[in-house]
Amino acid sequence: MTKELEIAIKNLYETFSIYPFKSTMEGCACCVSDADKEKIHSKQxxxxxxxxxxxxxxxAMTTWGDTDDFKHYLPRIIELxxxxxxxxxxxxxxGKLEYGKWQEWCDTEKIAVTNFLWAWWTDTTRNxxxxxxxxxxxxxxxxGEMEQLLNRWTISIEDNSFSNxxxxxxxxYNDLTGKRSEFREIDNSSVEKLIKWIKDNSKHLETGFFHFADKDSELAEKISTTQYIYEQT
Known part of the structure; x- marks a missing residue:
């Protein structure tokens, strides 16, 4: 885990600590059993x-508890x-953040969530x-910030950002440059930014191939195939 992510998670706990634990929390009887309730009340x-x-x-929030209840458990759910x-x-x-209308929360809470998202994404690309x-x-x-997603993805052979x-x-790549069915939830202008970013970083494929040729033959073969896909599309 990166230090940034560690700090972001800690900040989530501090920010949302104002929402107390409730010994009872309303839930749909058809959806939430006593055993389910016992689990979330069983520990700190x-x-x-x-x-x-x-x-x-x-x-959460749909058939069990309200937004304040969700905010109490949010730091641990996100940490997991x-x-x-x-x-x-x-x-x-x-999706629960969107359902809970997180963009309407107070600035401190929105900032804590946003900082987590970026720290988590950076950690994900590296690890x-x-x-x-x-x-x-x-x-x-x-x-809605494609540029931030890409700027935080710094490619290096020294970690998993290159394998990513x-x-x-x-x-x-074929999907991105074709019908884009796998990325239909991303608008066209943002997809174009992603394609350009891929092209701008394509130089890493050749470098990576020679780096891993004698170290990881399976990855080297995948890199070779990847370069072919990129050049033929």
């Missing part, structure tokens, strides 16, 4: 794990999303070995 907030919070993350293989999909968790399309798309939907780039081109 920072000790709740995926199993404790997964049901609530799905049901960023630091574990959280069983709740990214689009569900970040995940593949392009996280869901995180990329959902962060774009919440912020290779994976993006390998799996999605």
């Amino acid at each position: 907030l920072k000790d709740l794990n995926e199993g404790d919070l997964s049901r609530y993350a799905f049901k 999303l960023a630091t574990t293989d959280f069983i709740v999909d990214t689009f569900v968790v970040l 995940k070995p593949y392009f996280d399309k869901e995180a990329f798309t959902e962060i774009y939907k919440l912020t 780039y290779v994976d993006l081109v390998y799996n999605y």
